[in-house]
Amino acid sequence: MHLIQQIFFIICAGVAIYLFAKKVGSIRRNILLGRDEDLNDNPGARWKNMTLLALGQKKMFKKPVPALLHIAVYVGFIIINAEVAEIILDGILGKHRLFAPFLGPVYGYLIGFFEILAVLVLVSCAIFLIRRNILHVRRLWMKELNGWPKSDANYILITEIVLMSLLLTMNAADQILQARGVEHYLATSPFWVSSHLTGLFDGMSTGALIALERTCWWLHIVGILAFLNYLPYSKHFHIILAFPNAYYTRLIPQGEMKNMKDIQNEVLYMMQPELAPPPAEGAPAQHRFGAKDVQDLSWKNLLDAYSCTECGRCTSSCPANLTGKALSPRKIMMDTRDRLEEVGRNIDKNKEFQDDGKSLVHDYITVEELRACTTCNACVEACPVGIEPLSIINQLRRYLVMEESNSPQEWNLMFSNIENNMAPWKFSPDERDRWAEEMGAS
Amino acid sequence: MAEYAANGEMPEVLFWVGCAGSFDQRAQRITKAFATILDKVGVKFAILGKEEMCTGDPARRAGNEFLFQMMAYNNIQTMNMYGIQKIVTACPHCFNILKNEYPALGGNYEVIHHTTFLQQLINDGRVRLKEAGGFKGKKITYHDSCYLGRANNIYEAPRAVLEALDVELVEMKRCRTNGLCCGAGGAQMFKEEEAGDTRVNWDRTAEAVETGAKVIAANCPFCTTMLVDGVKKQEKEDDIAVLDIAEMVAQSLAD
Numbered sequence: 082m083h084l085i086q087q088i089f090f091i092i093c094a095g096v097a098i099y100l101f102a103k104k105v106g107s108i109r110r111n112i113l114l115g116r117d118e119d120l121n122d123n124p125g126a127r128w129k130n131m132t133l134l135a136l137g138q139k140k141m142f143k144k145p146v147p148a149l150l151h152i153a154v155y156v157g158f159i160i161i162n163a164e165v166a167e168i169i170l171d172g173i174l175g176k177h178r179l180f181a182p183f184l185g186p187v188y189g190y191l192i193g194f195f196e197i198l199a200v201l202v203l204v205s206c207a208i209f210l211i212r213r214n215i216l217h218v219r220r221l222w223m224k225e226l227n228g229w230p231k232s233d234a235n236y237i238l239i240t241e242i243v244l245m246s247l248l249l250t251m252n253a254a255d256q257i258l259q260a261r262g263v264e265h266y267l268a269t270s271p272f273w274v275s276s277h278l279t280g281l282f283d284g285m286s287t288g289a290l291i292a293l294e295r296t297c298w299w300l301h302i303v304g305i306l307a308f309l310n311y312l313p314y315s316k317h318f319h320i321i322l323a324f325p326n327a328y329y330t331r332l333i334p335q336g337e338m339k340n341m342k343d344i345q346n347e348v349l350y351m352m353q354p355e356l357a358p359p360p361a362e363g364a365p366a367q368h369r370f371g372a373k374d375v376q377d378l379s380w381k382n383l384l385d386a387y388s389c390t391e392c393g394r395c396t397s398s399c400p401a402n403l404t405g406k407a408l409s410p411r412k413i414m415m416d417t418r419d420r421l422e423e424v425g426r427n428i429d430k431n432k433e434f435q436d437d438g439k440s441l442v443h444d445y446i447t448v449e450e451l452r453a454c455t456t457c458n459a460c461v462e463a464c465p466v467g468i469e470p471l472s473i474i475n476q477l478r479r480y481l482v483m484e485e486s487n488s489p490q491e492w493n494l495m496f497s498n499i500e501n502n503m504a505p506w507k508f509s510p511d512e513r514d515r516w517a518e519e520m521g522a523s
Numbered sequence: 524m525a526e527y528a529a530n531g532e533m534p535e536v537l538f539w540v541g542c543a544g545s546f547d548q549r550a551q552r553i554t555k556a557f558a559t560i561l562d563k564v565g566v567k568f569a570i571l572g573k574e575e576m577c578t579g580d581p582a583r584r585a586g587n588e589f590l591f592q593m594m595a596y597n598n599i600q601t602m603n604m605y606g607i608q609k610i611v612t613a614c615p616h617c618f619n620i621l622k623n624e625y626p627a628l629g630g631n632y633e634v635i636h637h638t639t640f641l642q643q644l645i646n647d648g649r650v651r652l653k654e655a656g657g658f659k660g661k662k663i664t665y666h667d668s669c670y671l672g673r674a675n676n677i678y679e680a681p682r683a684v685l686e687a688l689d690v691e692l693v694e695m696k697r698c699r700t701n702g703l704c705c706g707a708g709g710a711q712m713f714k715e716e717e718a719g720d721t722r723v724n725w726d727r728t729a730e731a732v733e734t735g736a737k738v739i740a741a742n743c744p745f746c747t748t749m750l751v752d753g754v755k756k757q758e759k760e761d762d763i764a765v766l767d768i769a770e771m772v773a774q775s776l777a778d
């Protein structure tokens with residue numbers, strides 16, 4: 082009987098880990114579809130960012146209440162997973178509470194501590210559910226979240242609540258069995274939380290209790306393995322990707338826009354033809370200016386898209402969104418991820434990407450959204466994991482203007498004024514220092 | 524600048540006026556105020572005059588990299604020819620692009636925003652302010668521009684100048700890193716806003732007006748324009764002034 086359980090467990094864990102690794106591999110491939118960008122400079126500053134932003138969740142504390150709840154879930158989740166190590170070993174070796182004999186009374190305290198964390202996680206997740214579904218916090222109740230994103234968030238919260246309840250029930254049953262001296266259930270010191278729950282199950286027969294304990298154990302661990310595999314399909318992948326994303330986040334001032342070296346050179350050779358290199362044979366074909374689709378973005382933009390947790394902190398600080406414009410930086414990130422997943426599926430199916438007549442601009446993100454951005458950087462500043470929606474917006478705008486000549490009439494006027502009058506308005510360059518003459522005269 | 528060069532001299536600093544500061548009537552007053560301060564305290568400064576061109580910021584932000592690169596190329600040629608080392612500008616958009624984006628194209632200068640420059644002049648005792656200036660004890664709120672604030676992390680210098688003016692600074696709820704945009708950036712200044720419920724500048728100005736401040740202090744000619752429009756929308760133009768920090772300093776200079 083034990084052997085069957087052991088084998089079944091090993092198969093479950095093996096399949097779960099294999100599937101997870103496979104999905105992570107395909108996400109990695111998708112991210113690397115993006116253009117190259119070298120972000121390996123200054124590792125000191127990068128480690129610091131990772132520690133502060135991802136581990137320390139520094140930016141979360143701009144909103145202290147959700148930050149505290151979030152940290153409870155996060156710390157609880159990570160630490161309780163230490164217990165999963167024991168559970169997995171128990172499962173493989175067919176043991177029960179493998180570590181207990183080694184740790185003596187400390188074991189009871191440790192589990193007790195885990196249980197307190199479990200309660201914190203449970204309560205925090207319940208509050209999160211209330212905020213999302215009953216209080217309707219604006220950023221968590223916008224139309225771009227309708228459908229899957231909203232369910233995704235709720236599934237995760239409910240799963241966590243279920244997992245924590247299973248853990249507590251399992252421990253409570255365990256302790257009654259210990260007290261009854263049932264074989265296999267060796268005595269530990271009382272667990273802090275579940276020792277108060279034993280009353281709920283006291284009336285059950287030993288056989289029923291063993292069944293309950295085993296069922297909870299199995300559901301808990303299978304739940305965790307399922308959760309692991311759910312992650313990469315969900316916004317909750319951020320619990321992993323927040324770390325690399327914070328590491329690779331921008332170190333240069335937020336105001337600095339990326340230079341386009343190819344255009345710089347083109348202008349240089351136009352102005353000083355003597356500097357132009359002789360046309361090289363077989364030079365790589367010019368890629369497109371700006372970004373039309375996900376492959377034109379940098380790999381960091383794509384990593385951003387997978388790291389986004391759809392919290393909406395960016396959108397709730399976006400001046401365009403706050404005044405009712407179509408733009409929402411969160412939607413920019415969600416669209417980029419959705420399109421990238423679609424391109425990934427296309428590649429899975431056809432070996433390489435086959436044109437599907439769609440692109441990130443137009444089919445996912447509209448011109449109206451892009452036009453509304455004031456490049457104010459509020460979204461970049463707000464993001465707790467160092468995502469830059471503005472970087473994507475800027476590249477899509479470059480594509481619109483330079484490849485499609487798609488710009489509003491007023492901008493075309495501004496462009497031609499700059500070109501002809503060296504100023505965005507229709508003034509003669511001769512009047513540029515008129516103010517100084519006026520001052521001199523007065 | 525041409526005059527300095529002709530005499531074989533080098534000014535202490537180049538004042539980059541920018542297009543708004545040169546042509547826009549409201550912004551010209553900021554330019555004049557800042558130039559007056561520099562004159563008065565004896566800072567030797569030059570302007571490029573007719574040789575200055577748009578930095579290319581609105582073109583680049585709108586997506587027109589070609590046009591930006593052409594403007595940048597010409598400006599860098601001019602400034603490198605004169606051997607410019609240090610630039611001060613009263614426009615945070617010019618400041619950002621000159622400081623952060625010209626170096627990649629071969630334009631390396633020390634670039635300072637005018638509020639930082641004013642703070643230094645006050646600290647060094649070169650700018651001396653009236654004991655009881657017109658702003659002493661007045662309720663004033665300060666609007667962080669995006670390109671000085673979030674883009675370049677400069678939040679304290681302008682506030683330090685206001686402190687030197689002895690004002691009663693009342694912050695808006697959204698200030699510093701959380702400051703709300705005026706709505707002009709990203710080349711929005713040059714087009715109608717997209718369809719929405721309200722305008723960004725109306726929203727921002729309403730917030731500023733709510734503080735009960737008599738003056739809204741700004742550091743950017745575009746923000747100034749936007750806020751002036753917002754104050755008009757609220758029909759408060761007789762009670763509330765929108766002033767650039769340079770204008771406030773110019774009005775408070777000791778004789």
Ligand code: SF4
Pocket residue numbers: 395398399400401402408409410453454455456457458459460461470471474
């Ligand atoms: S940079 Fe653009 S998208 Fe981001 S907050 Fe500002 S206006 Fe919104």
Ligand code: SF4
Pocket residue numbers: 388389390391392393394395396410411414463464465466468470
């Ligand atoms: S981009 Fe950042 S702030 Fe915006 S929803 Fe995603 S995680 Fe939240």
